Amino acid sequence: MPRLVIDTHYLTEQLKALLEIPSPTGYTDTVVRHVAKELERLGLKIELTRRGAITALRQGSRRASARAIVSHVDTLGAQVKYLKSNGRLELVPVGHWSARFAEGARAQIFSDSGIYRGTILPLKASGHTYNDEIDTAPIGWNNVELRVDALSRDLDELEKLGIHIGDMVAIDPQPEFLENGYIVSRHLDNKAGVAVMLAALHAMEREGVSTPVDIHWLFTIAEEVGVGASSILTPDIASMIAIDNGTSAPGQNSSEFGVTIAMADQTGPFDYHLTKKLIRLCEEEEIKHQRDIFRYYRSDSASAIEAGHDVRTGLITFGVDASHGYERIHVHALRSLAELVTAYVTSPVEIERDRNLHAGLKGFTRQPNDEARQELAEDSNPAE
Template sequence: MTQCEIDSGYLRDTLAALLSIPSPSGYTDRIARWCGEELGRLGVEYELTRRGAIRARLKGRKAQPARAIISHIDTLGAQVARLQENGRVSVVPIGHWSSRFAEGARCTLFTRQGSYRGTILPLKASGHVYGDEIDTQATSWEHVELRLDIAVHDAAGLHDHGIATGDFIAIDPQPEFIESGFIVSRHLDDKAGVAAVLTALKALIEADVTPTVDTLFLFSISEEIGVGASSILTHDVASMIAVDNGACAPGQNSRETGVTLGMADMTGPFDYHLTNKLVDLCEAQGIPFQRDVFRHYRSDNASAVEGGADVRTALVTFGIDASHGYERVHMNALQSVARLLIAYATSEVQIGRDAEPSGGLEGFTDQPVEPAESEDSDEGAERLFGDMPVS
């Protein structure tokens, strides 16, 4: 397997640059431009779709069966729901996240004329006024409001400043890069994944490595609202790996170090053969990994398959604590993800039949069904069942 050097400084700097660009779903033009410019700096040819999703292709030793690696550049955010008579703004979320994590957030509201800074606050924000009611009020998007840092006291004043229903609101990431290797920030989902993908791409290019087959590096712009990869794939792609966050919490197997391979999410299991290929690559390359199942989670894979793509899918994640909140990841996880993506891009094709969209049984895959053999299987059965008949 070809060895490519992971540039950790580039990974960190790229993540910092991505986090500095507001990009809630629907307001992604600026970050699409930045990614395009960065691909140009790396010497990679790319194209943008009408709305700004990005396709970059590294030519392989063979064209097919083409592979794809996808991450998303859009993030969570909010929009103006209505202008309130107290001079504040009601908001609705972009993507699925709790208003609990919006309370106290600094943010930027973008109007057609310009932007304004502000803070999202609970309706009852002052203990000096509401006493214990600040601790008993409900947690929901109906119970928060945006206080803008402008001198307005009614809806008319907001209107005079050009603020209108539907204006986009970007939440400040507030990133911290800790000497221990931890990174704490909002929007690590999925800007940390984008940084890892670009780092892997840079390593391949600088090592002058040609992928085994054509490999597309895709950047979607609407994953957080569920439709990210529904129209970005080309017809020659036979397998796709989504790079996204893996939720760390009690009851989950994800970690903030190594690679976490998603075996299934709320839409069901990922492709058996592609996922096991990634397991084999981790073991062969000495990349630390763990497996996990996510019950309240979906990725660009789901939107691709729901959009009609007949592709094998797998999920490569970097473990994040407090996903969709104040997130935390470790550099080790991002480096491990980049290493696995390089190993995948340079690995041999195992299912040659995938070069064609359909065919007969010749070359079709199989899955093991026979019982696992064990030298002490009879002894084990005796210990378990004693003299009981085993049918």
């Protein structure tokens, strides 16, 4: 079945709603409820793990060789590391991101006594006081602090607010949706991937399409700290496509337009046959695409493999400029990804052997080389 038409208005509205919900890793309950309710509105039955990862099953013609699509709802953030004598907060990052991009950020502190607003500032923030020292100050989490927008001039006043070590801190996304299709915001990684999945599902439900196998729509809650899809897969899932951001930067081939198909990340190559199928689908459906390799990057797919799941994995991405910083994407990439997802989940199963957890050599896949070409020739011209 060819790719489906994607409702980009629905896609961007979902992304806007997701960005409004703070969800640093460890503080994802609210965004989980939001996504789960939208999945139920689309007609899917959902289940949550104990901590809140979401599985939504859309039944296909059979259960065996099921496919999964996965994104993560958690984002970067911070925690209170220490209450300082000057009434400000020392922070530690949640997820891997530079304090360079924390400086100047507006934030929320989730304390037992309520939510406070604040700003992350360098230790030397005033040019009128420190003159040129503000330009030579080092970069790092030990060199920033969170100024709370409440009476907190010293440690006693700070403690009276009810703020404690370990309190979660969410960074404001500050989204902008421009008329030319560009979207600028923090946390596009991976709220945009979640919106892509919802948009693909929205198109499938609208058209009433069927799939050859069950499709598991997975939403994880701790990808930014490396947990990802490590504990959400079931044995009947034979292949899994992760949707996440690709880095459009010098030395990379990712783009803010079309689909960027990852050939490998820091954990190694993605599944050869699944990746080649995604490329072929892009070619057949005339979906703009490019390939890339990410040296300092991992996704939900890596966590699933490292947890011991014998599943074919692939990664398709939307190109992000300044990933884990002040991110920018284009709606063209999001639409292209959703189109590819619809083409993939409705495509025929090609590796029938994958319905079994273990099997013999018969039906095992082939990768091109001289020996394989010779065997194929012999198979097509058997001896008398």
